[in-house]
Amino acid sequence: MAFQQGLSGLNSSSKALDVISNNVANASTVGFKNSSTVFADAYASSLTGAVSKVQIGIGSAVQAVRQAFTQGNITTTSNPLDMAINGNGFFEVELQSGGYALTRNGQFNIDKQGYIITSLGDRLMGYQEVEPASGDVQAPANVTADAFRAMIVPSNGVGAVETTKVGLSLNLSANAEKVNAPTGTFDPADRKTWPIDPDDSDTYNYSTALKVFDSLGKEHSLSFYFVRRTDTYTPGDAAASPPVAPVYSEWEAYTIVDNVASTLALNATVGFDGLGRVAKLTSTTGTPPTNSSSFSAILGGDADKPTVMTIAMGGITQYGGESSPRELTQNGSAPGEIAGLSISRNGTVQARYTNGITKDIAIVNLTTVRNNNGLAPVGSNYWVETPESGGFARGEPGSGLNGVISAGQVEESNIDLTQELVQMIVQQRNYQANAQSIKTQDQILQTLVNLR
Known part of the structure; x- marks a missing residue:
């Protein structure tokens, strides 16, 4: 015995x-x-x-x-695709041999096809929508089973986006002196008859410029010239429909594309109230309702340059001090190629492009089971589902019981060597x-x- x-x-x-x-x-x-x-x-x-x-x-x-x-220590790495899970859940990968496995090893890379893979070549699963015709990918608005797939980083860049809207937020000095309009008929050959001369700062009070893009993604310079024409009070009419606010001074807004004289155009007159706010905005293509902040502008007649876009001027003020810009915005861009990736706490994979655009292209999936100890280890830090573990429950990081993602980091082993x-x-x-x-x-x- x-x-x-x-x-x-x-x-x-x-x-x-x-x-x-x-x-x-x-x-x-x-x-x-x-x-x-x-x-x-x-x-x-x-x-x-x-x-x-x-x-x-x-x-x-x-x-x-x-x-x-239990949670292991988190260590920072230099790979932006490395991920550590803070909390509950596993990464789910599609095995090359078929089927799915779970892992806490967040060391990932990109293969030649663009898939996010483990060191063994198994593909990381997540949520992503793919446009069949163009191959363009994006993160889905809603996480559904239909969007669950092996995530891929697109090889193609983003196309050009034509500028259709410009926003101006700036201050026009209330101390600016009135500039009288030239007399006589406008003569393109005689700059003295021009309403403004870009080369003569005495013909305008303030100028600023920003970059805009045409339908081919070519870059152009759109310059704004502001001229104070009146500094007298004009009473309003509250009974009118719509009501007309009183105006204390008026400015003219001109635009020029690429500093080409043929594109010079008067696009609007801007009237300010006693508090320095836009009270009246009249465009050359019509008068928008009182207090409207944007209008459709004609930028000149050159066929190879942007000609029509919406200009928002509600952010213009007239206060004392110097005329100065606060923010000039536009919604166009040149073509761009992918320059890098970043991953947020909630698993959103964001692509950064060379033209400054950022785009959400996928959402990393986290999977949980009812009984972790029911999972069957199969080597390489993989576990597979068994009847004792319960079925896979998939979802976004940070939702429900799922942990969150720490990008550029990995979770070390939870082994205590001394013990x-x-x-x-x-x-x-x-x-x-x-x-x-x-x-x-x-x-x-x-x-x-x-x-x-």
Whole structure:
């Protein structure tokens, strides 16, 4: 009996040492989870099931090897595609051999086809919409099963976007002096008859410019010239429909594209109230309702330059001090190629392009199960679904019980090396004790054999 107990103890100690050695060997492995051995005592019984009043055990046996899915330390890396999960959940990957697996190892790269893959070449799963004709990809507005797929980073860039709207937020100095309009008929050949001369600062009070783009993505300069024409009070008419606000001064707004004289155009007159706000905005293409802040502007007659766009002037003020811009905006852009990726806490993969545009192209998926210890390890820090684990529950990072993503970081193993080495010493002593019991049993048997 002691011999059997000793053998059982040797086997159990050997198994425990194997588990501890595996933990020590994988202590620096990204995403590896600590394992521990669960023991149970073993008893013999008769074929009929009868058991004596004093039952003698036959040693111990390994009942299970249990993994601890606690959080490991987070370490910063230089790879923007590396991801660590803070909290609950697993990354889900599509195996090359078919099927899906879970992992906490967030070391990812991009293959030649643009898929986000693990070091083994398995593809990271997420939510993404793909345009079949163009191959363009984007993050879906709503996370659904239809958008669940292996995520791909597009190889093509973004096309040109024509400028259709310009927004002006600036201050026109209330201290500016009135500039009288030139007399006589406008003569393109005689700059003295022009309403403004871009080369003569005495013909206007303030100018500013911004870049705009045509339908081909070619860049153009759109310049604005503001001229204060009146500085007298004009009463309003509250009974009119719509009501007309009183105006204390009026400015003319001119535009020129690429500083080409043929594109010079008067686009609006701007009237200000006593508080320095836009009270009246009249465009050359019609008078918008009172307090309207934008209008459709004609920018000149050159066919190879932008000709029509909406200009928003509600952000213009007339206060004392210097005339100065606050913010000039436009919605166009040149073509651009992808320059980099970033990943947010909620798993949104954002592409940055060389033209300054950013675009959400995918959402990383996190998967959970009801029973983590029911997952079956298959090596390479992968686990697969089993009946004991329950089915996969997929969702966005930060939603429900899911953790959040830390980009540019990885989760280290949750192994405590000091504790594992102490456990190894304990198990070594247990192994030696069981080995010594076998040696003693052998000596007793040898003594019995030698009796005469």
